[in-house]
Structure formats: C-alpha cells, structure tokens
Amino acid sequence: MQSGKAVWPWVLGVVVVGGAGTWLFRDQLQGLADGVSVPVQSTPTTAGAAPKPAATQDPAPPPIRHPLDAEAAADPALPTLADSDAAAWSALSELFKGEGALTVLLRDHLIQRLVTQVDTLDKASVPPTALAARPLPGSLQVEQGEGGERIAAANAARYAPYVQAFTALDPAAAAVAYKRFYPLIQQAYVDLGRPDGYFNDRLVSVIDHLLDTPELAQAPLVERDERGRYRFVDATLQSRSIGQKALLRMDAAQARAVKRQLRAIRAAITHG
Numbered sequence: 001m002q003s004g005k006a007v008w009p010w011v012l013g014v015v016v017v018g019g020a021g022t023w024l025f026r027d028q029l030q031g032l033a034d035g036v037s038v039p040v041q042s043t044p045t046t047a048g049a050a051p052k053p054a055a056t057q058d059p060a061p062p063p064i065r066h067p068l069d070a071e072a073a074a075d076p077a078l079p080t081l082a083d084s085d086a087a088a089w090s091a092l093s094e095l096f097k098g099e100g101a102l103t104v105l106l107r108d109h110l111i112q113r114l115v116t117q118v119d120t121l122d123k124a125s126v127p128p129t130a131l132a133a134r135p136l137p138g139s140l141q142v143e144q145g146e147g148g149e150r151i152a153a154a155n156a157a158r159y160a161p162y163v164q165a166f167t168a169l170d171p172a173a174a175a176v177a178y179k180r181f182y183p184l185i186q187q188a189y190v191d192l193g194r195p196d197g198y199f200n201d202r203l204v205s206v207i208d209h210l211l212d213t214p215e216l217a218q219a220p221l222v223e224r225d226e227r228g229r230y231r232f233v234d235a236t237l238q239s240r241s242i243g244q245k246a247l248l249r250m251d252a253a254q255a256r257a258v259k260r261q262l263r264a265i266r267a268a269i270t271h272g
Helices: 015-021 085-095 111-118 155-167 171-191 197-210 241-250 252-268
Strands: 142-146 150-151 223-224 230-232
Touching: 085 111, 085 171, 111 171, 111 197, 111 252, 142 155, 142 223, 155 252, 171 197, 171 252, 197 241, 197 252
Parallel strands: none
Antiparallel strands: 142 150, 223 230
C-alpha cells in the first residue's frame, strides 16, 4: 500500500459471508507492499506440441467436498446475476443491521466482485479487478520499537469498527442468506473460468488458509521499500498471501476474534 491510504478487503466474500469480510483485506493493496499484479494470463500452447491423449483432455471434475443444500434454500424469485446488485445489497444490509459497516463496498457487480476477491485471498498479490471495496481513510500507523519500526498498537483502531461488525454477524443467519443466493454465487464462480469448480469448497479452503495464519508474539517489524511503501522485514511474513498478511497487521485480539468468527461461519456452511 502507499503510506497514504489503507485498503483492505478480507475474508469470505460472497454476498452474506463475503460482504462482511471485504474490508479487512483491502488494506493489503496499499500498505505492506505486494505491488499490484495483473490478471494471470493463460499459458500459450507450444506450437507443434503433440495433443494430449483423449483421456487427459477432459478429466473428471473433482468431487464436491462440502455440498450445500442450496436448491432447497434458494429463493425461486432470485433475480439474474446481472440484475442482482439491489437484492444482494439488501441482504447484506439486513445481516449487518444497516449500511454503516458496508459503506466501503462497491455496489455494482457486487456478487461477482466478492466471489473474485475470495478467490484471490490466498494469493501473493491481487489484481485491481479483484477489489470489492473503496480505500479506507487513514494510513498505516507505525512506531519505533526494538529492532526498528513496528506496526503501532494505534493502527488497530482503524480496523476496529469492521472487526466488530464482522464478529457480531450471526453465522447461522449468514449461512441462510448465503444458501439463498448460492445459485448466483456459483454462477459467478463458473464465470471466472471455473466450469468444474464448486464455490463452497473454494470458500472453505480459503477460510482454512486464513485460519493457518501464524500468531505473533509482538507486532511485526516493517520497513519502506524503494517506492516508499511498507513491507514486512521478515521475508517469510512478506511472502505470505494477501489474506494472511491482513490478519498479521491486526492486533492479536482482533486476529483471534476474526478467526473465531471464521470457524463459526465455516461450521455453518459445512456438515462438520
């Protein structure tokens, strides 16, 4: 991130489950320098390469690990994905008891944006097209400490309203809304180029990845790069995904609270 503004979308990402989270990881783009990547291009086929055997051209889709009873829960009056913005926003506003916590979200193509963002949270960098939220006010707060500059305790105040909103979310109610909108969510995932993918499995995988974020004994050391952006001094932290680095930037209590809520949401959208 630039030192001037903070952006941070974070977990879950789909209407219900994802709307909550989109703030926390948006901070990642301008603060602890990932850079901005461009969408991954497909690898061109080598000229003259022998075609793959027929048996490997159309592999069977992977088995669904966390099936949802989405057909029974889906609303037969759902709009099309292209016309879903108003309905998705209304559902999120009800879950979060008003729009206060959602003011940073971009409303257009809301489901598509949130699905795309969830799909990037375990990556090292994020394309601009994956962002689902506006920049937050303020900048990364640092303080001088042992060994150099560290993320300041005061930095947690910037995240506090959003962490509070996310952790106050009723996981059961979120799961009901998620299942209601799941046909549109799955369609958005297929439209990303995942014809055989099952979004709920992907969401669970991303949650598990975030839950694997290490817990630090103290705030991490940071330094500015040649472009003036902050990055973790510890190379093993700097190499982590945008989602994990977002959790590492919170204070310990916030990160633990977010992880507790992630576990509760995971339980609500799986059978175990």
